């Protein structure tokens with residue numbers, strides 16, 4: 001399910017001016033000065049390359065500057081259009097036309113330029129170099145990893161500006177501000193926990209905040225029980241990468257093994273992101289064909305308790321999907337599955353899950369986080385498949401009827 005961007009707090013609270021860029025503020029001002037110099041005819045370097053970790057404000061800086069100076073942006077995502085022709089057509093044409101049509105400059109933003117670093121894209125890089133040398137508009141490029149050998153000649157032509165991870169203190173200050181604007185009450189410790197888990201990625205910190213805070217009266221430290229979600233997200237990205245880049249059956253099939261996640265959730269991740277790898281509608285059709293087969297198998301497994309067919313479910317979901325698509329490599333912005341479902345998960349449901357985890361914690365002497373990530377998936381499988389065991393477990397953990405209903409899947413989100 002797709003989410004409208006304006007529903008995301010990262011979008012709602014993206015910096016509107018350079019002054020609102022936190023942490024890398026001095027860098028953003030450097031970029032602003034470079035653009036102002038360009039407007040004034042001082043053009044030592046034709047392009048600038050912003051580089052550094054995700055969620056630190058590279059793209060946000062360019063948008064804030066454009067808004068502040070009233071300039072238009074022509075935005076190309078280099079990893080979407082990975083060939084010489086399209087870079088040439090889009091960026092090349094734009095950089096010449098603008099000078100003919102109006103005297104006003106436009107900022108050309110070539111985002112995720114590390115996405116064109118593969119050898120098949122040499123042509124793309126050559127085109128880019130030509131454009132960098134002849135452009136009449138300022139070009140800003142952004143990348144996470146600027147050190148790939150293929151980008152060497154580009155680096156020489158650019159002013160390099162490094163963005164750094166935000167410190168926990170600056171992440172904290174952003175989170176506080178958003179809470180105030182959203183009317184979310186909070187314990188300082190809760191926000192600190194999110195800030196620390198973010199590893200300096202402001203985008204992920206804001207996403208986490210939205211996930212935990214929406215629908216809650218007051219955000220308490222105990223609410224942040226899924227703070228491992230960052231690590232898990234990184235792990236899923238790895239697994240998806242292995243799945244889609246797989247060259248043989250085994251490496252596709254084993255992508256799932258590295259994860260500590262239930263089948264249903266992994267299915268959702270694959271279903272949400274597979275389209276990113278499809279080059280044609282035909283490929284997409286094959287993807288959905290395999291997904292629906294996998295989906296049917298999984299519900300049959302749960303209904304009949306016949307786990308011997310699990311291997312076919314895995315095979316369809318991994319190799320079936322992977323070999324249906326041909327756009328295998330390069331950076332892909334994977335999305336959390338069904339953000340909307342998670343965001344709209346009511347406070348009540350979250351409370352329910354938290355209570356189950358707390359009970360497991362007390363009886364098993366483990367952390368709530370472990371109860372959530374390791375025990376909960378197993379409990380769900382047992383409750384959905386083995387009534388006798390479920391009854392005993394429910395007694396042992398003292399689960400309420402509502403909690404039991406949730407575990408058996410009878411209580412929908």
Ligand SMILES: Nc1ncnc2c1ncn2[C@@H]1O[C@H](COP(=O)(O)OP(=O)(O)OP(=O)(O)O)[C@@H](O)[C@H]1O
Nearest residue numbers: 010013014021022054055056057058059060202203
């Ligand atoms: N320095 C910052 N100050 C304030 N908000 C920020 C900052 N950096 C990121 N954000 C928030 O995170 C969102 C995403 O940031 P942005 O798109 O600029 O990241 P990026 O550095 O371009 O990451 P990527 O490398 O993944 O493209 C912004 O819309 C904003 O809400």
Ligand SMILES: [Mg+2]
Nearest residue numbers: 058059111142
């Ligand atoms: Mg960006």
